[in-house]
Each structure stands twice: as structure tokens, then as C-alpha cells.
Amino acid sequence: MAFLRVQTEAGVAQVTLTRPEKLNALNAEMMVGLAELWPRLADDPDVRVVLLTGDGERAFSSGADLGSLAPLATGAVLPQTAVEYRWVTEHQAIVDGALLRGTGFTKPVVAAVKGLAVAAGFELMLASDIRIASDQAFFQLTEVKRGLIPSGGSMARLPRQIGWANAMEMILAAERIDAMRALSMGLVNRVVSSKDVLPVAQDMARRIAEGAPLALTKAKEAVVRGSGLDLDAAFAIEKTCQDVVMASEDAREGPLAFMERRAPRFTGK
Structure with missing residues (x-):
């Protein structure tokens, strides 16, 4: 799949967002790819756990690629490919599927976060169950600063995960949260050095995969x-x-x- 790499070993499917030059921003190909990937992983008997991460040191994901998706959504640009046409005609279903905006995916998900996780990238992380973050990671919901709201799952999930006051600070004030504050909030499970993020997350995923x-x-x-x-x-x-x-x-x-x-x-x- 374009901009997505999937490797399965010992019950763990490692899914990597592979667009590091764009800070792993989610374009139409990635959104459609994720929406198609999650059901396949759910039905794959060889997958017990998913490990989700982003390629490179700078970002887990910077969110939706507004430069390419916004013109399609508003009709300023007509879709040029089958994937872009699906993005336009099945927009909400694709967003819901890509960001796991629902309760149907019940396999455990571990997130390994380096660099930034913002906007829709942050919302994708919120769909995970256990999060390992770099000490250089930070988290932010920027939507209200752009006249939007974070409707990819944040408003439903975030208050349940970190409490009302912390969630509303992130949603309404668009506060940038560093790794240590994220740890104190309970937003992430562990903060480690950048070089240790993936090994620690992989070890966690392998240990989970030992379960029935x-x-x-x-x-x-x-x-x-x-x-x-x-x-x-x-x-x-x-x-x-x-x-x-x-x-x-x-x-x-x-x-x-x-x-x-x-x-x-x-x-x-």
C-alpha cells in the first residue's frame, strides 16, 4: 500500500506510516489504505497485536495533509485518481475507518511515537491502547486554531482517557503537550530515548502477543x-x-x- 509498510512476525503486525519527508501527513492514499488495512488485520488469525509507528525521527504523524485533502474536500480540485475519488465520495466512512473511530477493532494496538503527533495523527494515536513515546515527542490538537474541530475521535476519546480538564485544555486551547506532561496525564505509558522507542514498543507488543x-x-x-x-x-x-x-x-x-x-x-x- 502506498506510504504504508506492514510486517508481521510472531503475532505482531508492525504498521509504519512511511511519508517521513511530509512528517507522515495522512494523504488520500494513506487514509484509504488504513481504512482497508484495519479490517484485514482484524480478520488475520496470524495477527494478535498491532504495533503502529511512523517512519523517521521527526514525526509519528503531523495529521491530515490539508494541502492535498482540503482542495478535494471543498471541490477546489477534482479527483484525479480512483483513490482520490473514493476519498471525495466516501469521505466520512474512510475517516472513521482509518482513525478507528468506532469500537469494532478489538485487537490490542501499541503505538511507538517519535517526534510530533498532532491533529489527525494524534487522533490515530488515541485509537491505540498502549503508547511508548520519545522524550522528544509532543502532542497537540490544532483544529480550533484553523476554524475546525478535532472530530476524528478526540472529543469522544480524550476526556475518557485523560480526564475533563486536561482534555479540554488540549481541545479548546490547542495546548502543545510535551512527553513528560503527557506521561503525567496518563496520555502515554512510558517515555524513553528516541533510539529506544521502537525496541521498547516491540518488546511490549511481543509480550502481549504471548496471550491467548x-x-x-x-x-x-x-x-x-x-x-x-x-x-x-x-x-x-x-x-x-x-x-x-x-x-x-x-x-x-x-x-x-x-x-x-x-x-x-x-x-x-
């Missing part, structure tokens, strides 16, 4: 679907997910492997 595939997806599903609900409703979702897991072959294999003092052989069934 069905248990991983159902655990994430219970957390995502239960977020914001009252406790009784959240407990009901937890119970439903638990019932599915306990009926699986993996739920029998895990304890058996523990008693036999061997590594479990999970199949996702």
Missing part, C-alpha cells in the same frame, strides 16, 4: 464497550465476554499448560 488471541480481544472489547456505562451495564458486558472465553479451547489450554509447566499453545479457538 480470544482472551486479548474479549478483554479489550469488555473495556471499550463498558467505558462510560453504569457499573451494572459494564458488568453485564464483562460477563458476556467472560462466557465466550470460558467456552474456548484456549481457556482449557492455559491452565493445563501451567500445571504441566510448559508454554501454552493457544489457537484462538
Whole structure:
């Protein structure tokens, strides 16, 4: 796929945004590519965890490439390719799909963030579950400064992830947040040197991938679907997910492997 590199090994699919000369800004090809990629990864039995990162040292992603996407969106420029035509005619569905703006993707996602993660690039990161950031990383939602709002998931996700006051500071004041403040907010899990970001994130993804595939997806599903609900409703979702897991072959294999003092052989069934 144009500007996207996918490598799968030992249950981990590493997805890299590969447009470093443009700070990994998301153009039509990347947005359509991501929207098509996520369902494929969801259905791939060889993928237990996704590791998402950006190529180069300067950026995870600088957001949507407004120079190419805005003229298409406003009709100032007519689409020249099939991908651009899809961007124009299926715009909202592609944005929703590319930025995982929904609750349907239940495989764990680890983000490795170097440099900036702003606007839609920041919103893509918000769709991840665990974040490893460089000590040189920073985070920002700039939309209100451009007469827009961050509608790629930030207004729904951010207050749930870092609390009302911190979220509103980022959304309304467009505050630039450095790595250490992001850590104190709970926006990222760890801050490490730039050279260690990818190795630490890869190690985290590999350790997650050692878990049972069905248990991983159902655990994430219970957390995502239960977020914001009252406790009784959240407990009901937890119970439903638990019932599915306990009926699986993996739920029998895990304890058996523990008693036999061997590594479990999970199949996702």
C-alpha cells in the first residue's frame, strides 16, 4: 500500500506510516489504505497485536495533509485518481475507518511515537491502547486554531482517557503537550530515548502477543464497550465476554499448560 509498510512476525503486525519527508501527513492514499488495512488485520488469525509507528525521527504523524485533502474536500480540485475519488465520495466512512473511530477493532494496538503527533495523527494515536513515546515527542490538537474541530475521535476519546480538564485544555486551547506532561496525564505509558522507542514498543507488543488471541480481544472489547456505562451495564458486558472465553479451547489450554509447566499453545479457538 502506498506510504504504508506492514510486517508481521510472531503475532505482531508492525504498521509504519512511511511519508517521513511530509512528517507522515495522512494523504488520500494513506487514509484509504488504513481504512482497508484495519479490517484485514482484524480478520488475520496470524495477527494478535498491532504495533503502529511512523517512519523517521521527526514525526509519528503531523495529521491530515490539508494541502492535498482540503482542495478535494471543498471541490477546489477534482479527483484525479480512483483513490482520490473514493476519498471525495466516501469521505466520512474512510475517516472513521482509518482513525478507528468506532469500537469494532478489538485487537490490542501499541503505538511507538517519535517526534510530533498532532491533529489527525494524534487522533490515530488515541485509537491505540498502549503508547511508548520519545522524550522528544509532543502532542497537540490544532483544529480550533484553523476554524475546525478535532472530530476524528478526540472529543469522544480524550476526556475518557485523560480526564475533563486536561482534555479540554488540549481541545479548546490547542495546548502543545510535551512527553513528560503527557506521561503525567496518563496520555502515554512510558517515555524513553528516541533510539529506544521502537525496541521498547516491540518488546511490549511481543509480550502481549504471548496471550491467548480470544482472551486479548474479549478483554479489550469488555473495556471499550463498558467505558462510560453504569457499573451494572459494564458488568453485564464483562460477563458476556467472560462466557465466550470460558467456552474456548484456549481457556482449557492455559491452565493445563501451567500445571504441566510448559508454554501454552493457544489457537484462538
